[in-house]
Amino acid sequence: MNQPANEQPSLLLVDDDTTFCSVLSRALQKRGFAVSVAYSVEDATPLAQDSPPEYAVIDLKMGGASGLVLIRTLHELDPATRIVVLTGYASIATAVEAIKLGATQYLAKPANADEIVAAFGHLPSDALPLNVQPPSVERLEWEHIQRVLNENQGNISATARALNMHRRTLQRKLGKRPVSD
Amino acid sequence: MNQPANEQPSLLLVDDDTTFCSVLSRALQKRGFAVSVAYSVEDATPLAQDSPPEYAVIDLKMGGASGLVLIRTLHELDPATRIVVLTGYASIATAVEAIKLGATQYLAKPANADEIVAAFGHLPSDALPLNVQPPSVERLEWEHIQRVLNENQGNISATARALNMHRRTLQRKLGKRPVSD
DNA sequence: CGCCGGCTGCGGCAATACGTCGCACCCCCG
């Protein structure tokens, strides 16, 4: 809204979750970025080579190649690119790798657009509306459970195993809350 | 390992847990390192300035200054120093910080000497352990807490408020978990 | 067809974690 349309910084968003992409992409556009989207490393690579973006948001776990190799590519194309890694499968090992490969930040989903922009280090345009309530642990847990449940096609037993929690407990949690914080 | 015996590489070990130090120190010596030990950042700094070590193993959470500042110091003294960070309170946030400050690897305790030595040799590779296991809810919670705690400069009361949880509960969680998943 | 293995919902019970309050101690600031 207060950004000269011709001066928007370019941003490459790569995630295989299309709905997540469209939501985030819109949010980032509203914050003054010229967003291009790719749904896989393979799609993103030519885009990046064509015109290296100034910013990038990359999901790690995607069908096809891992986002890690894309980090390297982007970083080699332009070391000044600010790369935020975003993943639902956060782990210390991949975080370490990502940073060593040149990522600027490593965030665990769910992360909202403000957090991502903040991770870039600064807002390109308007003064940042610092800052919101961090989500409560309950909320976070709920989001996470939903994501994993989804990945397991709604299979509660499998989800419980993956989450290393008891099936009974999962059931109770699921039954109890449509919590909205 | 493939080092001339008369020219053992120097290694600085910093951890405030003295028994842990002595055990690890012995193990590292057996593997061919000339180990010097410090029990705090304050003690380690002059040692490092005196003769910058080729390798370093640093605990993050120590009484006194955080190991993070020591990473910076060591890295500035000699960017070639290979620094492994070792902590019982591992979190993604601190891992990211550590790597950005120049650490070579970041390991969660418990880690044995072999893992540590292996970490020295670890190159920034894109040979990735694509990880297919969602973090447990506990892990997630831990990460989240660490992040918010960090945002509040370690202020436990403020963090508890932000997380909408009781200070007492937060204390207990912080005290109890070296969760390693 | 019966049988087996896996998923689901649920009751119950003991173990554990949590919320809450209180107290002591620190440090900083007016």
Place this chain on the structure above:
DNA sequence: CGGGGGTGCGACGTATTGCCGCAGCCGGCG
């Protein structure tokens, strides 16, 4: 010096888990 805020920790009643077992339902397979 008093007050406000932070920290650590014990205690105790209550809520939440972990973990059993049971019954029902589905889908594959000999």
